[in-house]
Amino acid sequence: MEISENLIARLQSADSVVFFTGAGISAESGIPTFRGKDGIWNKLKPEELANFNAFMRNPEMVWEWYKYRRGIVHQSKPNDGHIAIARFEEIIKKVSVVTQNIDNLHRRAGSRNIYELHGNIERNYCIKCRTFYNDDLDIKDKVPRCVCGGLIRPDVVWFGEYLPEDQYSGAERVSSACDIFFVVGTTGIVFPAASLIYSAKRAGAYIVEVNVEETEVSSVAGESYFGEAGKILPAIFNKISEKKGT
Numbered sequence: 001m002e003i004s005e006n007l008i009a010r011l012q013s014a015d016s017v018v019f020f021t022g023a024g025i026s027a028e029s030g031i032p033t034f035r036g037k038d039g040i041w042n043k044l045k046p047e048e049l050a051n052f053n054a055f056m057r058n059p060e061m062v063w064e065w066y067k068y069r070r071g072i073v074h075q076s077k078p079n080d081g082h083i084a085i086a087r088f089e090e091i092i093k094k095v096s097v098v099t100q101n102i103d104n105l106h107r108r109a110g111s112r113n114i115y116e117l118h119g120n121i122e123r124n125y126c127i128k129c130r131t132f133y134n135d136d137l138d139i140k141d142k143v144p145r146c147v148c149g150g151l152i153r154p155d156v157v158w159f160g161e162y163l164p165e166d167q168y169s170g171a172e173r174v175s176s177a178c179d180i181f182f183v184v185g186t187t188g189i190v191f192p193a194a195s196l197i198y199s200a201k202r203a204g205a206y207i208v209e210v211n212v213e214e215t216e217v218s219s220v221a222g223e224s225y226f227g228e229a230g231k232i233l234p235a236i237f238n239k240i241s242e243k244k245g246t
């Protein structure tokens, strides 16, 4: 796979790089994406599973779905794409990961500066007193309850909910100050997360898309690499580390 001289030169001189990732980077870890041919939303309705009203209407069903997804995440492991992103920290001064994913695979791959825009499936909290429970929550009942009696929910951002302020503002800060902004494995159509692509571009970042197919982002990217992230990202890393003699 050919890496452009332009991208190589930019990466060699870059101080700060952001990897903005979506479900596509975890596809090769066996975690289903949301859209596209086998997308989750082709079979299930987000309004029935991924919003607060659905949870209050039927907490048992929503918990069943998240327990199922959590099971998939627990059986998955970071793939070569996650690992390449973590390894970029060896050769670029400042690397940040801004992810829409809730699967914790970037952290398990070794990335350290991560902004989780949509939460983390391995965390939970009580909707009444906001006590946090981590993943070893012994979900005896179909719907776990807090010691205060409140319902416990997954710590993920549902449709119509605000993104965690600290995560979004931190992501906005690094996206508006980076030299190169990689957009990896996302349709780039869910806002406000996707607005970070345009903030980065407006601030002068060079946008590089990595996806198996064209998306809304392709028209604003400086260059797009079409193929699996688990192959493209290691190829880019190897090329740069070779140039840097690491």
Ligand code: APR
Binding pocket: 021, 022, 023, 024, 025, 027, 028, 033, 034, 035, 036, 039, 100, 101, 118, 184, 185, 186, 187, 188, 189, 190, 210, 211, 212, 213, 215, 227, 228, 229, 230
């Ligand atoms: N490598 C690179 N890209 C891939 C791969 C792969 N191996 N497999 C799939 N893709 C691409 C698809 O072409 C698609 O563009 O990943 C993208 C996945 O898009 P979505 O399923 O829409 O996922 P995402 O963009 O992360 O969705 C954003 O929507 O439902 C909400 O909260 C959910 O965070 C999610 C948000």
